[in-house]
Amino acid sequence: MSPLPSLARPADRLEAMLLIRAYELRLAALAAETGIPGTCSAVGQEAAAVGVVSALTGDDLILTNHRSAGHLLARGADPGRMMAEVMGRRDGYCKGRSGSLHISARELGVVLTSTIVGGELSLATGVALSQTMLGRPGIVACFFGDGAACEGIFHEALNLAAVWKLPILFVCENNQWQAFVHRRETMLAEHISGFAAAYGVGGATVDGNDVEAVRAAALEAVESIRASGRPFLLETATYRMRGHLEPDDQHYVDAGELAAWRARDPIAQLRSRLLAAGGLTDGEADAIDARIAARVAAAEDFALASPWPDPAGLADDVYA
Amino acid sequence: MEQISIERAIGQALAEEMRRDARVLLLGEGVATKRPELVAEFGPARVRNTPLAEAIIAGTAVGAAATGLRPVIDLLFAPFLSYAMDALVNSAGKLRHLSGGQFEFPLVAIAMTGAGWGVGSQHNHNLEAWFAHAPGLKVVMPSTPADFKGLLKSAIRDDNPVLYFVDIGLLQQAGEVPAGESLVPLGRAAIARSGRDLSLVSYAKTVPVCLEAAARLAADGIEAEVIDLRSIKPLDLGTVLDSVRRTGRVVVVHEANRSFGVGAELAALVAEHAFDVLKARPLRLGGPDAPAAASIPLEQAYVPSVGAVCEAARSLLRCD
Known part of the structure; x- marks a missing residue:
């Protein structure tokens, strides 16, 4: 396995969040301007991804979904190979066959990404069973959204994980949107973590726009999973600041709600907090911005230079 | 040669393969209840009753198969497979190809079907063509005790997801089964x-x-x-x-x-x-x-x- 990026310092976490933001915004712009396939972004949710991934070790495995860029980049994925994948190029993590929707990177421990809402929940129990039965040390972190929590499989997975004592950190990124439908139209409860008690597992809701709070809650949850072998349901309360699928004019979004969440932008919050507390100087912040801009530009160049896959391989890797 | 029923042939194949390979495990609705001899020999961790929840049984098998185990799942009656379609068709059948060949899914899904018990079409529906039409899956449907045994052994050793259909009308029929190791290859009439x-x-x-x-x-x-x-x-x-x-x-x-x-x-x-x-x-x-x-x-x-x-x-x- 490749060495994971360090997310140990607050400035590391800021840099990871900035990379995710810049990467996603660049792809959104490319989708609008050049017609590359649109992505499902998680702009506004970067603290949830970085906070949780920063609490994992290299032995731990991650399952994610169609909004996976934050999880992959926080884990150390190469933005160039990711962009190549999104554009359907040969040098993508999945040889261009996945596109943005189901990018797995086994070398990083990001396995079995599913774009079927809730699909990752159905697979996580089996991955955790392998970890347990084969005596591997890592736990399994499974990222899903409030939309997936409305699928029956969420309840089946939580129940089985509880009954079989599987080491899974269920991470519900409650971003208030289920494709084009607001969460308040689909569930009565404000929060998903309440389901944890019903299945006899630990659960908590944390401010998903505060990366330090997410990290602290995730560290605590991971410690409880390692100590007890039991699953834990952590909900990060956050907001998806862009539409379901790029490009999206968000005409259906309440402007007041969007403005209120923009005022709580997780990146702006962390940056101003670090600058105020002396954890970061203006010069360091500028240097980070410059590094991110260069990395994203290089990623785009790499992706655009990558060849298309050969149609002769249309039926490759179907059977083992 | 020994005369045994198809039901016993299946039990022999399971026991022989579990003895041969510690990664093989049996999950399903009542498998531990109905096969106490397997629980006694291989322990409750490898022979597990599950909730009546086909989607998570199948999902667990798919996740486990991709990460090192070789699960066999018993889903009872073929129409119940409709609850398991996402894991089998969208995940096991597609994620090898879509991930650029990062995963393989060595698993067997057993389901009964066919006229014989007067149970109606929510228990009796020969839907093998659904799965034969799905890329990435294999489908077997034997008729003799020797083939039931030999094909199940081969299916368990195969690195792909195999649907193994058991015709209810044949279940109690006896026939000759070769003594000792006897494999029937997949894909041979x-x-x-x-x-x-x-x-x-x-x-x-x-x-x-x-x-x-x-x-x-x-x-x-x-x-x-x-x-x-x-x-x-x-x-x-x-x-x-x-x-x-x-x-x-x-x-x-x-x-x-x-x-x-x-x-x-x-x-x-x-x-x-x-x-x-x-x-x-x-x-x-x-x-x-x-x-x-x-x-x-x-x-x-x-x-x-x-x-x-x-x-x-x-x-x-x-x-x-």
Whole structure:
């Protein structure tokens, strides 16, 4: 396995969040301007991804979904190979066959990404069973959204994980949107973590726009999973600041709600907090911005230079 | 050779493969309850009862298969597979290809189907064609105790997801099973009876129907060859075409409803590859395009009869 990026310092976490933001915004712009396939972004949710991934070790495995860029980049994925994948190029993590929707990177421990809402929940129990039965040390972190929590499989997975004592950190990124439908139209409860008690597992809701709070809650949850072998349901309360699928004019979004969440932008919050507390100087912040801009530009160049896959391989890797 | 029932042949295959490979485990609705001898030998971690929740049983198997285990799941009745479709079709069938070959899914899903217990079409639905149509999956449907045992052993050793359909009507039938290690390869048909006048191509419970029809036809001097496909996917087209090239006539016989089924695929393949040798049009016999009813006479009438097979055969010979 490749060495994971360090997310140990607050400035590391800021840099990871900035990379995710810049990467996603660049792809959104490319989708609008050049017609590359649109992505499902998680702009506004970067603290949830970085906070949780920063609490994992290299032995731990991650399952994610169609909004996976934050999880992959926080884990150390190469933005160039990711962009190549999104554009359907040969040098993508999945040889261009996945596109943005189901990018797995086994070398990083990001396995079995599913774009079927809730699909990752159905697979996580089996991955955790392998970890347990084969005596591997890592736990399994499974990222899903409030939309997936409305699928029956969420309840089946939580129940089985509880009954079989599987080491899974269920991470519900409650971003208030289920494709084009607001969460308040689909569930009565404000929060998903309440389901944890019903299945006899630990659960908590944390401010998903505060990366330090997410990290602290995730560290605590991971410690409880390692100590007890039991699953834990952590909900990060956050907001998806862009539409379901790029490009999206968000005409259906309440402007007041969007403005209120923009005022709580997780990146702006962390940056101003670090600058105020002396954890970061203006010069360091500028240097980070410059590094991110260069990395994203290089990623785009790499992706655009990558060849298309050969149609002769249309039926490759179907059977083992 | 030992005479054993199909039910016992399946139990022997499971025990032998679990003994051979510690990564093999059995999950499902009542598997530990019904197979205490396996629990006693292999322990409760490897023989697990599950909740009545097919989606998570299948998802767990798919996740486990991708990460080092070799699960066998018992989903009881084939129609229950509709709850398991996402994990089997969208994940196990697609994620190897979509991930650029990062994963393989060595798992077996066992399900019963077919007329015999008067349970109606929410328990009796021969839906093997659904899975044969799904890329990345294999499908077997044997007819003899030896093939049930040998194909289950091969399916467990295969690195791909295999649907293993058990015809309820055959379950208690006894037959000879070779002593000791005996594998039946996936994708190889058997010639159950040789003949020169026409080819009856079938699988599962309609193989004995075809054999009885062939015996009756022989009394009138008509020599029918009976081919037991055993595997539907991969399909042993070579054996079928070889037979048709010798006989010039083919009738495909199965219990599943005829429309858009395995028989349609076979008739098309024969027409594509052996049109020049056909002395008559290919025929298909199968159930009506209707759900199977529970009432025993209705259920039995759904299945192609010996008389119907004889009539189809005679109609082709009258074409000369």
